[in-house]
Amino acid sequence: DTEVTQTPKHLVMGMTNKKSLKCEQHMGHRAMYWYKQKAKKPPELMFVYSYEKLSINESVPSRFSPECPNSSLLNLHLHALQPEDSALYLCASSQTAGGLVDTGELFFGEGSRLTVL
Amino acid sequence: AQTVTQSQPEMSVQEAETVTLSCTYDTSESDYYLFWYKQPPSRQMILVIRQEAYKQQNATENRFSVNFQKAAKSFSLKISDSQLGDAAMYFCAHHSGGGADGLTFGKGTHLIIQP
Numbered sequence: 001d002t003e004v005t006q007t008p009k010h011l012v013m014g015m016t017n018k019k020s021l022k023c024e025q026h027m028g029h030r031a032m033y034w035y036k037q038k039a040k041k042p043p044e045l046m047f048v049y050s051y052e053k054l055s056i057n058e059s060v061p062s063r064f065s066p067e068c069p070n071s072s073l074l075n076l077h078l079h080a081l082q083p084e085d086s087a088l089y090l091c092a093s094s095q096t097a098g099g100l101v102d103t104g105e106l107f108f109g110e111g112s113r114l115t116v117l
Numbered sequence: 118a119q120t121v122t123q124s125q126p127e128m129s130v131q132e133a134e135t136v137t138l139s140c141t142y143d144t145s146e147s148d149y150y151l152f153w154y155k156q157p158p159s160r161q162m163i164l165v166i167r168q169e170a171y172k173q174q175n176a177t178e179n180r181f182s183v184n185f186q187k188a189a190k191s192f193s194l195k196i197s198d199s200q201l202g203d204a205a206m207y208f209c210a211h212h213s214g215g216g217a218d219g220l221t222f223g224k225g226t227h228l229i230i231q232p
Contacts, residue, residue: 104212
């Protein structure tokens with residue numbers, strides 16, 4: 001299984017709603033990532049979890065709250081978002097364990113398209 | 118800090134022709150990895166090709182090959198026999214190795230395939 005699965009594929013929410021994006025991988029990867037991507041732009045790193053611990057937070061506003069319940073799952077909790085937060089949210093994973101060479105190669109999911117009204 | 122520069126926002130090529138996408142990068146590391154990712158309109162980022170900096174031989178994957186010039190810090194992607202399915206955004210990316218800190222991406226090149 002070489003897939004990263006993201007749900008939902010599309011999400012529309014109001015500025016007062018609370019919703020969550022979910023990501024799952026079963027490749028045994030120990031690093032998982034959230035990226036935000038605007039149209040025709042490169043992905044922007046938001047958070048990195050390494051061995052289920054938050055290792056990087058790229059100064060993301062607190063209305064985005066990541067969670068890593070176990071090594072296979074990654075969530076992004078959304079609350080009180082702004083219209084400018086509308087974007088494609090990409091989850092990715094990478095192998096970084098057991099003495100294996102960490103090439104940094106990321107395996108991406110299909111993304112969750114978020115629209116904030 | 119690493120930077121990755123893609124100077125071609127958009128490229129167009131006739132089907133079956135060859136096209137080269139350029140990428141330069143800046144790093145102080147001696148050991149690193151370089152990637153080309155493809156993102157079609159379906160939006161999933163797909164790895165096209167990977168190059169290890171310590172390997173002098175240019176990586177090749179079927180119709181895709183790179184020209185890796187380490188001294189010049191250049192990493193171009195050549196697509197031979199272009200096909201309609203090659204139409205996508207192409208991102209060049211760099212990883213310094215040694216930790217889970219994500220990739221540094223270039224701004225991307227939008228590749229259009231003319232039938």
